[in-house]
Amino acid sequence: MKRMTLSLVIHNHQPVGNFDFVFAQAAERAYDPMLAALERHPAVRPALHYTGPLLDWLSVHRPDHLERLRTLVERGQVELLTSAYYEPVLVALPDADKVGQIRKMSRFLRESFGCEPTGAWLAERVWEPHLPKPLAEAGVRYTLLDDTHFKMVGLTDDDLFGSYVTEEQGYTLQVFGSSMLLRYAIPWRPVEEVMGWLREQAEAHPGGVAVMGDDGEKFGLWPGTWEHCWGEEGWMDRFFSALEESGEWLATRPLGEVAAEMEPLGRIYLPCGSYEEMMRWALPPDDFAALGRVRRELEAQGRQDVLRFVRGGLWRSFMARYDEVNQMHKRALWVSRKVHRMPEGREKAQALDHLWAAQCNCGYWHGLFGGIYLFHIRVANYGHLIAAEEMADRAASPVPWARVERGDLDADGHEEVVLNTDQQVLVFKPSYGGALVEWDWRDRRYNLLNTMTRRREGYHEELVAAAREGRLVLPGQTEVPDGVRVKEPGIHTRLFHDWYRRAALLDHFLHPETTLEAFYQARYGEQGDFVEQPYVARVEGGEGAVVLELAREGGVWVGDRQVAVRVEKGIALEAGSSDLWVRYRLTNLGDGPASLRFGVEVNWGVVGGDSKYGELRVAEGESRRLSDLGEQSAVSTLVVASRLPDLAGEVALSLSRPAHLWHFPLEAVANSEAGYERVYQGTCTLLWWEVALELGRPWGVEFRFALNAAHAIDR
Template sequence: MASVNFTIVLHNHQPVGNFEDVFARAYDDAYRPFLDVLERFPAVKIGLHVSGCLLDWIEANRPEYIERLREGVARDRIEMLGGGYYEPVMTILPERDRAAQVRMMRDYLRDRFGADPGGCWLAERVWEQGLTKSLADAGARYTLCDDAHFIHAGLREEDLTGYYTTEDEGRTLNIFPISEKLRYYIPFRDPEETLEYLGRFATEDGRNLLVYGDDGEKFGSWPETHKHVYTDGWLERFFKVLTDNAHWVKILKPSEAQAQLPPRGRVFLPDCSYREMTGWALPPDAQAEFEALHERFRNEDEQGRTILRFLKGGFWRNFRVKYPEANQLYAKMMRVSAKVASLPEDSPDAARARRELYRGQCNCPYWHGVFGGLYLPHLRFAVYRCLIEAERIADEVLNSGDALPILRNEDYDFDGHDEIIVQTGALNCYLKPSQGGQMVELDVVEKGMNVLDTLSRRREAYHERLLRAAREHPEPGGQVKSIHHIVKTKEQGLEKLLHYDRYQRKSLVDHLLPRGVTVERFAGGEYDEITDFTSRPYSARVEEREEGRAVVMSARVGSAQIEKTLTFTANAHIIIDYRLLNHSDREMTPRFGVEFNFSMLAGHAHDRYYFTSADDNAGELATLAEHGQLDYAGLVDEWVGIRARLSFDRPTDVWTCPVETVSTSEDGFERIYQSSCIMPVWDITVPPGGDWRTRIIKDISPA
């Protein structure tokens, strides 16, 4: 009788820093009920990967789940897969961290379940050929990639009926192709349709193998799926169909498939991820074109399907180009990794620093697709907190005895331009002369917080879907759809918030504005600069001054010149001196503003608010306001315990406004508070050949 082999692999994950209730809800809606159903069908076996981030939470909060997994492994029902413990995208890690993360997961699984994992799950299935050696050296015998990888290597659908072997530097690794079609069938189509699809590949010799691999959250945690999968009984029906047809659908765990079936051949895959990811990694215009082409040819004739085989999207690493904030996070991770690697092995804190580093490599805030990812401030905050703590531990050893503040010139973000990194003990300050002389990172070391963990507002390809949906007012449908096709919003009018920034929302962003520009126009990006200094390259030099070590940055555009001097002492106190010079024979009469952004996690919370010299509580951090003639202004985050204050050398007008983005998530389009802008503004007159000066003192203190 003709038969076919079928392998099921699920991947369960929650990121470092996700909310407690999200962990609990995903457990109750997806992870636990899936196991409830699986245990009732002894003929069904699966491969399962659970990320270390989730395992840590389960160990602390739902330890009975570990016992149930252990029983499933003992009964030969579940095969646990390894991977990087804290779910990093392996390709961006230094080799030492790749190996260490895989070993950490291997040791955990060996301790809990009594066996070394043969398989290695790849976060987001991001593949580069160099992983072959890394994974093989770490003990992995197989991994899984999407069929898109194989198709871009020239294989056809009928070729993807088994695993392949690849090699690098003499190390070999087996790779199973994950079926995209099955990812869209399961759990959204009727189980009989999956059975019919499997039947297309049944042969008399029974050597064909199809692989389903996807997120466990699709089974109850994704929108509308809990009712569909459990209440309406989809999963029960699916497992019953597989059980009833077990005489010709042979369910194999991955290691069983590897042991019972020979490889289909040798393959070398291009750098790739799953198809949707390759679209998200593209710039917005290219992403829209890619998705439109795929939609056009998806249901066409043979020629259209042939075109799709060679339609390849972007490269995962280009998220670091699409989102400079992702590159900055990556640069921070790499810098901290190098420091932690320099710690003596016998250092008592080395193990703690390494764990914090590995937690800071969790992939989710390093990119953005259909889920929030990089757009979620709490995920960025958590990863930065881990990295800052790892760096603090390392610096206590590596910088002991060094006089503070420490200033270093280095190209830490790999853009070909040197940045200036200042460590005062209390603060780590990163200055970027090549980008408007901006302050791009400010770590409050004791609190483990980068208060410049901001995100600029930028156009996304999916914004057109929001604008179109707002125009058409579609009626909600009752059909359960894949999350990739759902268009819904958490609130009305989000399309009115689609403002886009022309520069990164950091600090020390210098503005020469016409005097007619208001705070409302500024917040909406509806203005022009008289002369644009926001991203202009500044020269930079370091000076020794009586007040402390100083960084002097200067730029000239035409007849206008801005010079700013930052003086650092060994505390959380920065003196900022501005000088505007007029090199023309006419008066300069701009509205001059210095933009400071602060990322404080919540725009509408009673314990996060502005304060001024006129009011101890000047409103929530999402407040848009214009304050007149202040001696100082600042903001407080009582939850983290940080108070940031800007003091002025003269009565100063101050604008405040939120920076809010519109992005997609599991629940639809949503508004997300990213940061708060505080901008002192002055209407100044600079005579011909003259200058204008002011001083701002920036203090960070406990709240």
């Protein structure tokens, strides 16, 4: 019988900005044991993929691991795949960045391991039909995708024991289908069962190739997997031994060898897609739940003939679901254009590297865990974006500078206004409440407004149902049938959902009976139409300063009558200054006096704000955590500070009129491997006043924000 080939592709990744201890633990529990197993089983010949952030960390902290890997490559046992260096979702990048990142990775592999990669790993296996062209231009000859992509165009499992050729504008690419069955079986099903399935396929598809590509972290890093894979159970060694003992009918070979020798089975054009779970996660919450029910029903009925055509949404839908994802993505496009206009040289190369690091995919989507809700990952992405833009701006402008940039930055059909100085970058959305949606502090390489709006997620339905049916399981409690683990009692009562985007300089008119608790829960009566409605923008630029004037004439309900009110806010920045001035002016346009409760909301994105490193100071000597819920009257000064060593700094606010302060944490209820938990995403501050607004007598207040770096605030 002609031997069948098994091609294993193992993908090892840690994102830009992840904690050192996670890198170290992953190396110790997953990456090291895999190399050791391959050293013990020389006939097992897989392809491995390491992402750039992981390679960078290993180069500094674990060069011995890379040396062992180099030995396996040199003896022909391991093939290394290329990719975009910092593991971005490739479809989200301009073509120049796609090609540039892949060439960077291929160059690293060539110089460090002496190999010429021909295959590429695609982050999250996200595919769109235009990809063959940039991949081919970067020197890639083949890639692998989930079998889901192929089944959506009518192929079955029996059609996937070989590659297909696809193209874009005549640029060709071989594509292999990775078996979902093998992805779920290795290393979870008994070794004998996996080998039995492979034997059946070898008899049915002699000379074919079965492909399995998946995350290396599941081989030891995921909870419970180290003991299963490498401990007493020793699943991986038993599996590798079984592969070696089956050499008469099965060969394990790197996928690149197969691609070079095996003729494609035919031509194919694949639709936009990713792995099955990702496409479900991309759906809105109700559809996420509905698709899960539909799939379970079809599986129970054995309708595999229908299931292969049932799919979820597109990866790009995350940019529609999360304003924060879209903001970061479109800022990356904005910065990319600036960086690519820089003159060639060392500074441009450094700026490109920061830009590419900012494109690392983990902060641009969300599944069941982590993703955009991982605060430290968002911080890292923004840090690199801010660094790249500063390099590009300094190359184009003498220091200091203050200028205005205008354009549809976030691609929503409306113009944004960017106030850009050598110290700060502020992004305003006149179309959405005249809100400040990004505030970059260049000295700290930090976006001060890096928060998350509280949203419904598809998996919240599971939590609510389990609470209703008494199936919640706390730490230390005995498991119950269909139990749902939670890390604290009553967490289902913390599902607060915001009706507007959490940003800064949001203008509220509150009902006089609104309480802090009601505002915290987003269950209150908004009396005005200013929070998310358009403002008119006017920009003034002078020598060394920029001023943005925003104004809206709207209505505010006072009892049973609506009063016409004009809100004006002026924002001023100076070149070389770390201060920001904001001036508010309210004018009564109605036919009589009005008593109003007016508030200005700012949402602060200070990572670690729920720890001892985050501080909210409302009076000298009176310090609170940023995760506290509270209020204070007669506030004239307010300090928001971080004591984290790498980000230490503070924003000091002074007011021309004392205000009442409400403050509370913004927390997402997210799933994790240990159960549902609250995850800190920022702090909301609302400064409000009781305003007696007379006809012909405007009311005003002025804010002065001062950014102070660590050296100025050591205490």
